Amino acid sequence: MIRPRTRAAALLLCACLPLLAACAPEPAPSPAQETPAPEPTTEPSAAPDEPEEPAFDRQAHSIDDPASIWVVSNKLRPLSPADFAPADLSMPEGVENEFSQPLREPAARAVESLVAAAAAEGLTVRIISAYRDYATQVGLYDGYVARDGQAAADTYSARPGHSEHQTGLAVDFDDHGACYLASCFGETPAGAWLAENAAEHGFVLRYPEGKQEITGFMPEPWHFRYVGTELAQEMRATGVTTLEEFFGLPAAPGYAE
Numbered sequence: 001m002i003r004p005r006t007r008a009a010a011l012l013l014c015a016c017l018p019l020l021a022a023c024a025p026e027p028a029p030s031p032a033q034e035t036p037a038p039e040p041t042t043e044p045s046a047a048p049d050e051p052e053e054p055a056f057d058r059q060a061h062s063i064d065d066p067a068s069i070w071v072v073s074n075k076l077r078p079l080s081p082a083d084f085a086p087a088d089l090s091m092p093e094g095v096e097n098e099f100s101q102p103l104r105e106p107a108a109r110a111v112e113s114l115v116a117a118a119a120a121e122g123l124t125v126r127i128i129s130a131y132r133d134y135a136t137q138v139g140l141y142d143g144y145v146a147r148d149g150q151a152a153a154d155t156y157s158a159r160p161g162h163s164e165h166q167t168g169l170a171v172d173f174d175d176h177g178a179c180y181l182a183s184c185f186g187e188t189p190a191g192a193w194l195a196e197n198a199a200e201h202g203f204v205l206r207y208p209e210g211k212q213e214i215t216g217f218m219p220e221p222w223h224f225r226y227v228g229t230e231l232a233q234e235m236r237a238t239g240v241t242t243l244e245e246f247f248g249l250p251a252a253p254g255y256a257e
């Protein structure tokens with residue numbers, strides 16, 4: 001009576017073999033996995049199963065040096081010296097430039113790639129304004145004050161020594177449309193595309209909606225500031241839209257005096 005039982009058991013075993021193989025517990029660890037000493041890691045603080053990106057270094061560049069691509073210029077942070085002039089001005093090539101104003105070298109190259117990317121999407125983007133030196137800002141600001149009074153001029157024009165355009169890192173764009181330096185530029189296809197894609201090329205929209213009390217300026221959907229791709233993309237990834245907030249600086253709604 002043993003044989004039938006054995007055969008049945010053997011048949012059962014055969015039928016189950018594929019299942020057993022599929023459901024089998026993990027094979028015995030290989031000798032390599034049994035090695036007690038862990039692999040030495042170069043970053044002992046990082047959790048082994050969470051290879052995190054290194055934290056963003058907020059001190060990689062100065063925010064005070066006017067020659068730094070991260071310089072933060074606002075109504076409480078005048079450029080120092082006030083008549084700072086960058087040393088690496090360069091004319092963007094292949095970009096329409098209303099007043100033929102240069103930018104600092106890395107910003108000029110970045111504008112070229114940004115405008116080319118816009119063109120690839122069928123969008124025309126040109127430069128209205130880029131680098132303006134101290135003397136030019138004196139003339140502009142004094143003219144606005146004479147026309148509108150200082151209080152009004154201060155809401156839309158930086159005082160000399162406080163303008164991002166003097167850093168050679170700021171640029172105003174236009175699309176040859178009806179929203180030249182106007183708030184509606186943000187709703188144009190070109191303006192919306194720039195807001196969405198500028199970070200890929202190292203630019204941030206410097207004076208966004210709803211941040212006037214922080215930046216000190218009304219929304220300017222045409223004004224972009226070069227900060228490099230690392231910072232621009234970090235700000236986009238973290239959802240922080242102003243340099244003041246990103247670097248933990250005081251809000252700068254107005255001038256100190």
Ligand SMILES: [Zn+2]
Nearest residue numbers: 170171172223
């Ligand atoms: Zn501007």
